[in-house]
Amino acid sequence: MNNTGWGALQDDNAGNKTNFTKFNAGEITEIRCLTNEPTVRWSHFIPSAKRSVTCLGKGCPICDARELAKSQGVDPKFSTSKKFAMVIYNFKTEQVEILEQGKAFFEQLFSFHTEIGDIGTYNIKVKRIGEKTNTTYTLIPCAPTAFNKETGELPDLIKQFTPPTKEQMLALMEGQSPTDVFGNNKTEVSGEDEQFEV
Numbered sequence: 158m159n160n161t162g163w164g165a166l167q168d169d170n171a172g173n174k175t176n177f178t179k180f181n182a183g184e185i186t187e188i189r190c191l192t193n194e195p196t197v198r199w200s201h202f203i204p205s206a207k208r209s210v211t212c213l214g215k216g217c218p219i220c221d222a223r224e225l226a227k228s229q230g231v232d233p234k235f236s237t238s239k240k241f242a243m244v245i246y247n248f249k250t251e252q253v254e255i256l257e258q259g260k261a262f263f264e265q266l267f268s269f270h271t272e273i274g275d276i277g278t279y280n281i282k283v284k285r286i287g288e289k290t291n292t293t294y295t296l297i298p299c300a301p302t303a304f305n306k307e308t309g310e311l312p313d314l315i316k317q318f319t320p321p322t323k324e325q326m327l328a329l330m331e332g333q334s335p336t337d338v339f340g341n342n343k344t345e346v347s348g349e350d351e352q353f354e355v
């Protein structure tokens with residue numbers, strides 16, 4: 158597994174940890190899509206909490222704060238990005254994971270789905286080039302093969318990305334820790350590059 162350092166202790170205590178796919182720069186990772194349609198959501202990154210939360214939509218305090226900051230001509234403290242997610246099997250980590258990426262990545266998947274055929278019927282090699290804001294992904298479809306790895310019950314993406322309550326979001330915005338706000342079981346932690354997106 159990828160956990161190293163003291164942070165891993167905390168992750169174990171949280172139980173039911175959801176694994177998000179991480180691609181390392183310069184490496185090729187082979188994956189298999191286990192769901193054939195992505196979930197889509199607007200997500201906000203809260204730097205002090207080091208985590209992203211799903212936008213509440215109408216009345217969202219982060220959207221309000223961003224509007225206010227823009228009207229005052231200052232940089233908003235919280236970023237917004239459109240996130241697509243799918244459940245995949247990662248042949249490198251040998252586990253089921255949630256693949257969460259932006260539009261460009263999913264546009265490549267969608268072109269395979271429409272041009273080549275159902276993305277659940279072949280593996281896909283993902284090559285990550287560069288880091289942070291300079292990251293690009295090249296996706297290469299493999300020949301169709303049967304998939305016969307044991308996956309168990311797949312994670313429920315709708316549940317995973319349930320927005321916090323308005324009170325929880327306000328508490329995070331004020332700098333309270335996610336553990337205090339959500340207790341130990343809420344584990345919405347996503348891609349490490351999120352804070353660099355606009």
Ligand SMILES: [Zn+2]
Nearest residue numbers: 212213217220
């Ligand atoms: Zn919002």
